[in-house]
Amino acid sequence: MSSLRNAAKRKAAKERSQPSNRKGHGLLEKHKDYVLRAKDYHAKQDKLKNLREKAFFKNPDEFYFRMISGSVEDGKHILAGSKPLSTEQKRHLKSQDISYITIKKTMESEKIKRIQANLHMLDEEPQNFHTYFVSEDDQDIPSDSIKSQKTSGSINPEKLRPEVLLKIEKARASQYRELAARLEREKKLTDLLIGMSHQKEMLSKGRKRKIESDSPSGFAHYKWKRERKK
Secondary structure (H helix, E strand, O other): OHHHHHHOOOOOOOOOOOOHHHHHHOOOOOHHHHHHHHHHHHHHHHHHHHHHHHHHOOOOOOOOOHHHHOEEEOOEEEOOOOOOOOHHHHHHHHHHHHHHHHHHHHHHHHHHHHHHHHHHHHHOOOOOOOOOOOOOOOOOOOHHHHHHHHHOOOOOHHHOOHHHHHHHHHHHHHHHHHHHHHHHHHHHHHHHHHHHHHHHHHOOOOOEEEEEOOOOOOOOEEEEOOOOOO
16 A cells, blocks of 8 residues: 555645745745755854864974964965965976977877878788798699799788678777877877967067967967167
């Protein structure tokens, strides 16, 4: 009976809205609103309880060297080494980033060349052939079969089993997918390298003015004023 009672469709319980004579007091709180308010209240109470326990069990003799180097300003903990970087420091960091991106781009280019070489080897017919040396005593071997084995080293696809052909096609498709992904990655690294080089140039000293805003590379071009070197 209980299963039949649970299977029967029941009328959804609805909560009443705010009466018309109390509309000036705002919306009437529903159960889901109370649940959210209660969860927020208890989360704040738990956080306050945790802070009170930390303050109660704090060791007055506790010491860290960051207590000397750090400071508190406007309620925020500031470390001694958290000062903004100078322009030269930024240029140095940009140079390191550019070197790293250049290395990664070179690695991708080498992998692309290796994959392309493998695909060329798969697509073209093999050039190797077997040479058989026959003595004068072996007269029972036809000469035309020896000649055909000398001059032909390619694999006839008709003689391969279907599962072998399917495996070769899957390997070739996988190589092409990897090649497309690496080409896209190399393009992104190239764009990133151009952007980082542009940012590094913008950190250079001297007065500059914009000479081209919309360039094919997507970055504005600037011209620096000539300065006399002492």
